[in-house]
Each structure stands twice: as structure tokens, then as C-alpha cells.
Amino acid sequence: MNDGVLIAACADAWRGDGAILASPMGPLPMLGARLAQATFAPELMVGDGESYLLRDGLIEGWLPYRAVFTIVAAGRRHVMMGASQLDRHGNQNISCIGEWARPTSQLLGVRGAPGNTINHTTSYFVPKHTRRVFVERVDMVSGIGYDRAAKVGARFHEIRRVITDKAVLDFETPDRTMRLRSLHPGVSLDDVLDNTGFDLSIPDDVPTTRTPTPAELEIIERLAGGVRSPA
Amino acid sequence: MDTDKVMTIDDVVGELRSGMTIGVGGWGSRRKPMALIRAIVRSDLTDLTIVSYGGPDVGLLMAAGKVKRVVCGFVSLDTIALEPHFRRGRQDGTIELTELDEGMLYWGLLAAAHRLPFLPIRAGLGSDVMTVNSDLRTVRSPYGDAEELVAMPALELDAALIHLNRADRRGNGQYLGPDPYFDDLFCLAAARRFVSCERIVETSQLREAGPVQSLLVNRMMVDGVVETPHGAHFTSCAPDYGRDEAFQKRYAETEWSAFRATYLDGTEDDYQRAVGSHE
Numbered sequence: 461m462n463d464g465v466l467i468a469a470c471a472d473a474w475r476g477d478g479a480i481l482a483s484p485m486g487p488l489p490m491l492g493a494r495l496a497q498a499t500f501a502p503e504l505m506v507g508d509g510e511s512y513l514l515r516d517g518l519i520e521g522w523l524p525y526r527a528v529f530t531i532v533a534a535g536r537r538h539v540m541m542g543a544s545q546l547d548r549h550g551n552q553n554i555s556c557i558g559e560w561a562r563p564t565s566q567l568l569g570v571r572g573a574p575g576n577t578i579n580h581t582t583s584y585f586v587p588k589h590t591r592r593v594f595v596e597r598v599d600m601v602s603g604i605g606y607d608r609a610a611k612v613g614a615r616f617h618e619i620r621r622v623i624t625d626k627a628v629l630d631f632e633t634p635d636r637t638m639r640l641r642s643l644h645p646g647v648s649l650d651d652v653l654d655n656t657g658f659d660l661s662i663p664d665d666v667p668t669t670r671t672p673t674p675a676e677l678e679i680i681e682r683l684a685g686g687v688r689s690p691a
Numbered sequence: 692m693d694t695d696k697v698m699t700i701d702d703v704v705g706e707l708r709s710g711m712t713i714g715v716g717g718w719g720s721r722r723k724p725m726a727l728i729r730a731i732v733r734s735d736l737t738d739l740t741i742v743s744y745g746g747p748d749v750g751l752l753m754a755a756g757k758v759k760r761v762v763c764g765f766v767s768l769d770t771i772a773l774e775p776h777f778r779r780g781r782q783d784g785t786i787e788l789t790e791l792d793e794g795m796l797y798w799g800l801l802a803a804a805h806r807l808p809f810l811p812i813r814a815g816l817g818s819d820v821m822t823v824n825s826d827l828r829t830v831r832s833p834y835g836d837a838e839e840l841v842a843m844p845a846l847e848l849d850a851a852l853i854h855l856n857r858a859d860r861r862g863n864g865q866y867l868g869p870d871p872y873f874d875d876l877f878c879l880a881a882a883r884r885f886v887s888c889e890r891i892v893e894t895s896q897l898r899e900a901g902p903v904q905s906l907l908v909n910r911m912m913v914d915g916v917v918e919t920p921h922g923a924h925f926t927s928c929a930p931d932y933g934r935d936e937a938f939q940k941r942y943a944e945t946e947w948s949a950f951r952a953t954y955l956d957g958t959e960d961d962y963q964r965a966v967g968s969h970e
Contacts, residue, residue, distance in 0.1 A: 511869035524870040525718060525744075529794045533813070555790065556781065560823050566781035568772065569745075569765035574792040575814030601819040608817035612839070616813075 463488060465644050466585075467680055468672040469628050471496040473583045473621040474538055479503040480580075481513075481523075481531050483539040489585045489623075493540070494683050495676060532572065535616050538581040541573060543622075545598040546584060548637045548658040549605030550619040552577070553598035560600050573602035578609070581618045589624035591657040606636035627652050628669055633661045642669040696862045698915040700730045700959055703885045706915070707731070707850055710759075712740040714800070714846070714881055716853030716874035717926060720746040720769040720934055722866070724854035724887045726922035726959050731757060733955065742846055744796065744873065746926060747942065750776035754947045755955075758786055762846065764793035770936060771943050790823055791815070791843075797873060799846035804879035811840035851881035854923045855907065856931055857900055858888040862913030865897050865905050868929035878912040887919040889931050921963055938966060 470492025474482050482493040482504050490509070497504040497515065505521070508514050513521030523531075531537050544567055545553040554573060558564030576582050582603060586593050601608060609617035621641070622629040628641040639661035640652060645668055653660065672680065704727070707713065717723035728748045731739075732755040739757050743749055745766030752758045754776040766777040780786040791799070792814040802810040811830055821827055821841070830842040853874040856867040864886045866874070878884040886908065897906060922928075925935040925942065942950060954965050 522869075525872060526797065529797050532794060560819070562784040563781055566773070566778040568767060569763060569790055570792055570818065570820055571765045572793045574816070574818035574820050575794040577818075578813045578816050600823070601817070604817040612817040614817060
């Protein structure tokens with residue numbers, strides 16, 4: 461898949477968020493956040509993956525880790541995390557695969573996923589859309605999905621988008637389960653269904669994910685040239 | 692004279708006991724008190740509980756068989772996402788884990804620093820952090836909202852180990868990089884507090900090196916000061932030095948007994964000499 465389509469899809473996740481902190485994890489979401497800031501979302505705050513807020517390549521603020529947790533609690537943030545597993549309710553796992561007590565594969569740990577998902581808008585970026593990721597049931601709920609959020613009365617929970625190498629997905633269904641929002645150019649519906657381990661909600665007419673404009677492509681090119689390595 | 696807190700690395704280790712709960716400052720593979728960690732690896736301490744924003748500190752201590760329990764939200768080498776020794780220990784079932792959201796770890800240290808039994812926090816609700824930690828409880832707001840929140844228990848530490856850029860002999864310590872991480876909180880949460888630093892300087896030189904806001908810990912918060920030049924190696928210690936990525940890769944990829952024999956069986960000076968040969 462053309463990275464430009466993925467970067468623009470990531471950028472679109474932050475559309476309308478205003479002056480909040482965009483926290484992209486990984487190089488393509490980082491380019492997406494910076495593209496959004498450079499075009500339709502100039503109010504967006506974007507960190508450098510360490511301790512600075514950057515705009516137009518200049519430091520505009522200081523954001524050490526402890527300040528991030530205050531922003532998380534205040535809700536002025538929209539994070540785009542990775543996901544080793546995701547289920548149809550949006551429960552996410554980055555902790556470990558297998559039984560938690562003795563995992564077959566230890567991954568990162570829950571990191572900030574529980575706090576992110578209960579406090580503010582969250583999106584996910586999945587570079588490889590497979591049945592290993594899109595599972596019926598995640599092994600360890602790190603980021604909470606809509607079913608879990610409803611059970612604990614989470615007032616600030618929102619999963620905005622899931623962006624993969626094949627499609628854009630969301631939870632804009634009556635029962636808040638995962639829906640196909642758009643297919644990337646050249647990707648078939650069957651390709652997505654074959655690689656998703658649960659029933660997806662499919663609209664009658666599935667749109668095609670937009671391609672970036674020439675102006676956006678130019679900006680991506682410029683940003684990618686000077687992009688910092690992600691944390 | 693009585694306010695002089697300068698110690699050696701071995702003095703610090705001599706103050707620690709097997710079974711202690713030890714907080715380690717820094718974050719991931721950033722400004723970790725690695726010289727002190729290496730000294731623990733060489734010691735006969737065992738059964739430690741390590742509270743950490745985990746990086747190679749956790750990995751080294753686990754590989755050396757020093758760790759009974761890890762209390763953390765993650766263990767990562769930053770540029771190498773997964774810590775190999777932490778992974779192995781979890782997968783082999785050789786350590787116990789208290790897995791928390793990163794914000795909960797912060798809150799637990801803050802509660803201990805404030806001598807509170809717990810602090811309420813939203814993070815954790817609905818997630819499996821609540822199921823894998825069966826001792827975690829919630830608390831309900833006594834006000835009109837009646838919101839249910841996680842009662843994050845205080846993370847009280849027997850000892851804290853942190854590494855800073857500069858300190859004076861009395862225990863005033865300074866960070867000069869872009870992030871203090873949580874080092875002051877680790878000190879405030881601990882009964883005994885030890886600071887290693889790149890350089891011990893005169894008190895007057897602290898203000899010459901950085902703004903007053905960079906004076907992260909003061910002598911109320913510190914019991915011992917150790918000068919360990921390059922003591923955060925191979926983690927980053929901005930602005931004095933960055934992470935030694937090549938060496939970190941070697942650490943992650945070398946079989947433990949070979950790594951230990953080459954780099955850790957001698958003194959800290961031996962380590963720094965051996966590392967220097969790779970620069």
C-alpha cells in the first residue's frame with residue numbers, strides 16, 4: 461500500500477480535534493499528525509516522541525513524561541497507538557500473547573493503554589492487517605473497548621479510527637462494534653474479510669480511502685526528509 | 692563534614708538487603724543508574740522487587756537472577772522495542788510481575804511521596820490490569836458524582852537509585868537533559884535514597900551548569916552521592932552523552948553468560964575500559 465494513503469488516513473483521524481495533543485506512535489502516524497498540523501489542523505499540538513512540542517520544525521513547548529500524564533487525565537489528547545491484537549469491540553492488547561501468568565510471547569506491557577483509552581480519544585494504527593491482529597478475543601485487555609468502557613461507565617472513552625494497510629475502520633455502529641469505513645485503493649472487500657478474525661459491519665456502499673492531494677504529498681515528502689526517529 | 696554524603700558504588704550496595712523493594716529512576720533506556728545496577732549484578736543480593744519505568748536495568752538484574760518481582764508498566768530498550776531478558780523471564784515464569792498502567796505507577800509513587808495509602812485514578816478501570824492484580828481495589832467518590840475510580844496503592848520503596856548529570860557532596864542533584872523523568876518522586880517515595888552522577892561539583896557550580904529548575908533533588912531527599920562518570924552507559928544521559936546504540940544491540944543479542952563474563956565480572960572501571968574499546 462502507498463504510504464501516502466496511510467499517512468493521509470492517519471492525519472484525518474485528528475480532523476476537528478482542535479488544540480489538543482496528538483500522540484502518534486510509530487513513523488507513519490507521526491507523519492500523519494504532522495501532516496494534519498501543517499494543513500487542516502494548525503491548532504494541533506505534536507510532540508517529537510521525547511520531551512518537546514514541535515511546530516514547523518521549531519520547539520514551541522516542553523512536554524516531559526510527567527506532563528503527558530496530566531494531559532492524559534485532563535483529556536486534551538488523541539493518541540494513535542499500535543495494537544498486537546484488537547477485537548470487534550475495540551479491546552486492544554500490547555502486553556503479551558498467551559496466558560498472562562506465563563505468556564508464550566511477552567510484548568511491551570500495557571504501557572499507557574488503560575489510562576489513554578479511559579481518558580481520551582484513541583485511534584489505532586495496524587501496519588499489517590491479519591487474523592493474528594484482528595481476533596475474536598484479545599489475550600490481555602490493555603486498551604479498553606466499547607463493551608468494557610460501558611461496563612465501568614467510562615465517560616471519556618472514544619475509539620475514533622483503526623487504520624491498517626488495507627482499510628480504515630471505525631465503531632460508528634449502533635452497538636459500537638467495528639465497521640469497515642473505507643477500503644484503500646486497490647484493496648478488495650474479500651481481502652479485508654479474509655484477514656479479519658471476526659464479523660465486521662459492512663456498509664452497503666464501501667467508500668474508497670482518499671488519496672492525498674499533490675500539496676499534501678509535497679508536505680509529506682518534506683516532513684519525511686526531516687522526520688525524527690520515533691520513540 | 693557531617694553533611695558529606697559521598698559514597699562509593701560498593702558502599703551503596705552495602706546498604707541494600709536481599710528482599711528489598713528498590714525503585715530505579717530514569718525511563719526505558721534513558722538515564723538509568725547503570726553503574727549501580729552493575730554493582731548489584733556483582734553482589735550477592737537476591738529476591739529484589741524492582742519498581743521501574745523499565746529498561747535494561749530490569750533486564751540486567753533479571754538475567755543475573757536478582758529479581759523476584761517487577762512492578763512496571765512496560766520494559767523496553769526504546770530503539771529495541773522488547774527487552775530480551777524481561778521477555779525470557781516472563782516466558783519462562785521465573786519472575787513475578789505487577790503490571791500497571793504507566794500513569795498508575797506515577798500515581799503510586801506520588802501517593803508514597805505524600806504518605807497517603809492510595810490516590811484515586813481513572814487509569815486501569817475496565818482493563819485487565821484490574822484482573823491480573825487481584826489486590827487492586829476501587830474507591831467511590833463521596834461527592835454527588837459518586838464516580839468509581841481505581842484506588843492506586845502507595846508504592847513505598849525501601850531504596851531509590853537514580854542517576855543525574857551533576858550533584859554536590861551534600862546531595863543536591865541536577866538534571867541537564869530535557870526530561871526529569873520521575874527521579875525526584877522515586878527519592879520521595881523511598882526510605883533510603885542514592886544518587887549517582889556524572890560529576891560531583893561544588894554547590895556554586897550547580898547554578899552555573901543550569902537554571903534553578905534543573906535542581907531536581909535536594910539534600911532532604913538524598914542519603915548518598917556517588918560519582919560514576921559514564922555511569923548511565925549504555926542508556927542515554929543527555930546532554931553528557933547519548934545512548935550507545937551499538938553496545939545496546941550487543942547487550943540485546945549476546946548470550947548472557949558471555950556478556951556477563953566480558954563486561955560485568957570485573958569492576959566498574961573494568962567495564963568502562965571494556966566499553967571504551969568499542970567506541
